[in-house]
Amino acid sequence: MKRRRGVRTTTDQRGIVLPMVLAVMILVFLLVTVAVSQSVRTRHAAMGEWEMIRAQYAAESGIARVQQKLHSDPSWSGRLTTRMNGMKATTTIVERHDGNIRLRSVAKGKRVKQTVRVELDEETLEIEKWTR
Structure with a gap:
């Protein structure tokens, strides 16, 4: 049985290659997009957590500075x-009794606040109670 030129048979699959390649490329593109999106989201979360830690350290530094100030002038x-690590901590004496x-120390950064x-012992200036 001879095939005539220009006539396709049902077993001719030359036209299926392009749609298959396009489908695979779209699938790969979607997977890469999801991976990059997840990576960026994870990085932003880690940076936010790091900023919270820096704010915590700045607030604690403010407490330590007030302890030092009270030691020299009760x-x-x-x-x-x-000011520490790009954070600004404001520490105030709330009350004495x-x-x-x-004491209350509030540290603020660009996107965080801690x-x-x-509570300090008035004589020794040791921390008796600590809350965040």
Whole structure:
């Protein structure tokens, strides 16, 4: 049985290659897009967590600076601003009562805010209670 030129038989599959290649390329493109999207999302989450840690450290540094200030001047009261690692921590004495001093330190960054509250023993200036 001879085939005539220009006439296709049902077993001729030359035209199926292009749609198959396109389908595979689209599938690969979608998989790469999902992987890149997930990677970017993970990186943003990690950066946010790192900023929270930096804000926590800045707030703790503000508490330590007020402890130092109170050690040199026990009657000091007011507000102390500490800049550290791109964060700004404002630490204030909230109140003094029953031999304790309550402090609040709020550290702010571009996208984060972290608050630390402590109670100090008025005589020793040791931290008795710590809350975030």
